[in-house]
Amino acid sequence: MLMNITWTYIWSQIFTVIEYVLLGTTYFAKKRKLVVILDTFSMLAGIVAYILLGADLGLAMSVVILLANFYYLYDEHRRGKNHKLGLRDFVALGVVLAVIAILAVWTYDGPLSLLSVAATVLYEISIWQNSTKVYKFLGIPVALCWMLYNGFIFSVAGILSEGIIFLAATVGYIQAYHAEKLARRRRSRHKKRRQIKV
Numbered sequence: 001m002l003m004n005i006t007w008t009y010i011w012s013q014i015f016t017v018i019e020y021v022l023l024g025t026t027y028f029a030k031k032r033k034l035v036v037i038l039d040t041f042s043m044l045a046g047i048v049a050y051i052l053l054g055a056d057l058g059l060a061m062s063v064v065i066l067l068a069n070f071y072y073l074y075d076e077h078r079r080g081k082n083h084k085l086g087l088r089d090f091v092a093l094g095v096v097l098a099v100i101a102i103l104a105v106w107t108y109d110g111p112l113s114l115l116s117v118a119a120t121v122l123y124e125i126s127i128w129q130n131s132t133k134v135y136k137f138l139g140i141p142v143a144l145c146w147m148l149y150n151g152f153i154f155s156v157a158g159i160l161s162e163g164i165i166f167l168a169a170t171v172g173y174i175q176a177y178h179a180e181k182l183a184r185r186r187r188s189r190h191k192k193r194r195q196i197k198v
Contacts, residue, residue: 012049
């Protein structure tokens with residue numbers, strides 16, 4: 001079956017590319033605040049794309065991510081970037097996951113539409129905690145879920161872009177893993193030197 005290419009579809013694909021260019025840069029950011037800021041602009045572009053595509057569940061999940069990002073930015077500004085997770089953080093995550101579940105039921109469009117729900121749940125868990133390494137690691141299954149969802153809604157730019165995001169998340173995670181390994185080695189060497197001096 002041939003797909004009808006309209007101006008609405010073309011604009012949806014342009015906004016999809018913008019969304020994924022911004023999202024791809026998050027996997028190379030070293031600070032959580034920058035990740036959240038870039039992802040907020042990415043979600044705004046994604047919301048426009050999903051409206052144009054008529055993808056209700058994808059739109060709903062993007063709105064949840066956007067609103068949660070505003071909360072994370074506010075919370076980080078108020079409490080600092082290195083605060084330890086407490087009861088308030090778990091309650092916030094619980095509220096976000098409950099909203100995702102409600103919207104998933106409300107906008108359900110078949111089993112494949114739930115791929116966007118799985119991607120959103122994994123994303124929220126990854127951005128909720130303070131480790132960019134965990135964010136990058138969970139970005140790999142998130143990208144796979146969104147890639148399959150974009151296939152479900154016939155977004156060619158989304159499928160191709162998620163393939164690139166999958167690679168970006170994988171490379172970003174490998175870089176973070178090696179950087180952490182190198183930092184551990186340096187700390188170990190420094191500790192040994194101090195022990196020798198003593």
